[in-house]
Amino acid sequence: MSKKKRVLICEFHEETDTFNPIVLTKKDFAAFRYAEGEEGLALCKSQPCATCGIVDTLEKAGYELIPTAFVFALAGGRVSDEVLAYVLDCITRGVAEAGRIDAVCALLHGATCTESDNDACGTVLKHLRKLLGEEIPITVSLDLHANVTEAMLMNADVMCGHQTYPHVDLYETACRTAKMCLRLMEGKSTYMAAVQIPVLTPPVGYSSLKEPFKSVIDSGKQMVEDKTLLDFTVFNTQPWMDIPEISSAVVAVAEDAETAKRCTDALAKKFFDNRDGYWPDLMSIDEVIDRAEDKGSAKPVILVDSADSPNGGAVGDSVAVAMRLQERGSKLRAAMFVKDPEVVAQAFAVGVGNSAQFTLGAKFTADVPGPLVAVGKVRSLHDGKVMREGPVNRGEAFFVGKAAVITFGNMDVLVCEAPVVPGDPQLFRHFGIEPILYDLVVVKANASFRAAYCKFSGEICYADTPGAGAANLKRFRWKHLPKGMYPFDLPEDYQLNKAAIYRS
Numbered sequence: 001m002s003k004k005k006r007v008l009i010c011e012f013h014e015e016t017d018t019f020n021p022i023v024l025t026k027k028d029f030a031a032f033r034y035a036e037g038e039e040g041l042a043l044c045k046s047q048p049c050a051t052c053g054i055v056d057t058l059e060k061a062g063y064e065l066i067p068t069a070f071v072f073a074l075a076g077g078r079v080s081d082e083v084l085a086y087v088l089d090c091i092t093r094g095v096a097e098a099g100r101i102d103a104v105c106a107l108l109h110g111a112t113c114t115e116s117d118n119d120a121c122g123t124v125l126k127h128l129r130k131l132l133g134e135e136i137p138i139t140v141s142l143d144l145h146a147n148v149t150e151a152m153l154m155n156a157d158v159m160c161g162h163q164t165y166p167h168v169d170l171y172e173t174a175c176r177t178a179k180m181c182l183r184l185m186e187g188k189s190t191y192m193a194a195v196q197i198p199v200l201t202p203p204v205g206y207s208s209l210k211e212p213f214k215s216v217i218d219s220g221k222q223m224v225e226d227k228t229l230l231d232f233t234v235f236n237t238q239p240w241m242d243i244p245e246i247s248s249a250v251v252a253v254a255e256d257a258e259t260a261k262r263c264t265d266a267l268a269k270k271f272f273d274n275r276d277g278y279w280p281d282l283m284s285i286d287e288v289i290d291r292a293e294d295k296g297s298a299k300p301v302i303l304v305d306s307a308d309s310p311n312g313g314a315v316g317d318s319v320a321v322a323m324r325l326q327e328r329g330s331k332l333r334a335a336m337f338v339k340d341p342e343v344v345a346q347a348f349a350v351g352v353g354n355s356a357q358f359t360l361g362a363k364f365t366a367d368v369p370g371p372l373v374a375v376g377k378v379r380s381l382h383d384g385k386v387m388r389e390g391p392v393n394r395g396e397a398f399f400v401g402k403a404a405v406i407t408f409g410n411m412d413v414l415v416c417e418a419p420v421v422p423g424d425p426q427l428f429r430h431f432g433i434e435p436i437l438y439d440l441v442v443v444k445a446n447a448s449f450r451a452a453y454c455k456f457s458g459e460i461c462y463a464d465t466p467g468a469g470a471a472n473l474k475r476f477r478w479k480h481l482p483k484g485m486y487p488f489d490l491p492e493d494y495q496l497n498k499a500a501i502y503r504s
């Protein structure tokens, strides 16, 4: 057997919104990546992706890779149990065939629930630990929005998450993780401290480019720069998981345990003390419609419906804004998209140029108003293949399933089977809906739309809309959250726990 050090790698990525009732299956993952072993590794290398950061760093350092699961999707509802079982099986097979293994470097999202497991990432790490024993270092690359659970902390030696939001360091995070993996294999003293923090905030309310979250991240970066820390992450968990174990967390990695704990406590305090600053200013739907009706410029007003953003894990089936426009008898020229496979099928049956009564939207997400019942005219029908205009991934194709453009009064609605890439204006333009020609454009995205839309938009208004990704967390009927969570019922005199080393 080769003398090279051998590292088991695996990838399992999906961000779960438990308020989205649509379960993601094998087929949904297959559209991105659902493979194992050498075949999975080849797929991973065939395009730039975060996991390549692990692969490149370890290969460059001369280590041998043991590829196991490569299972990737973006965001959505719970994952089918079958998918997690496949990931665990790939790992079991990989371990059985590998012979000696010196370390693990995994890429997980960190906030993934299956149909029956609220901590799929904890389950993957437990599985690895059980197969490999206590001595083998396990390192894991995570999203900044990970839900760092007890099971994850008990089984991973080092965790590294993104230090940017919007995330522009996907590859770099994986490289940091791989470097920690190398340190551990070289036997260098490495301690990770962690503290869980009972805070939930909506991602649309903060950014690593904007205070106060920026200064929390900047203090961590300073500690790394002046060599106090080896690494750190502020995990501001994504809040749309109605489960009994959920929290934000801070982790810090240092050469000695005391420093790791001290810095974790300092960063956790800074993160916690600023919690009221991680919220967006939201306008009501009516306020945004008023703005569009009174506006002085010819540019479109953008109503940001982040609550229904498929990027954030929501469904994309809300017609809340369309309902308000209809109820108000508004004359605004408005554009939006809605997921509704039934209406797409009906539109194909009705045919281009013909009218019919449609029952549109609100078929998946609980507690959104609708459906919109109205007579609409079918303007065009499409196969749903679209090219991104960017700036992110310009020229890359994406698919929204079969699609129809239906006009209801002054509203042009793109109805499609599976909306994705909601921040790219081509989601409208490709279908003959030119955003600059409308008074009001409903954009169902969090932050991804800004780079493209800022060029031609008038006012950009974040609205307090309903949906599986609502920024207003008090809209949801929570059933399973632990007691004592901010912003719900955290006691006034709450004291943060002290940072702890879970593995040593």
Ligand SMILES: [Zn+2]
Binding pocket: 143, 144, 145, 167
């Ligand atoms: Zn994230």
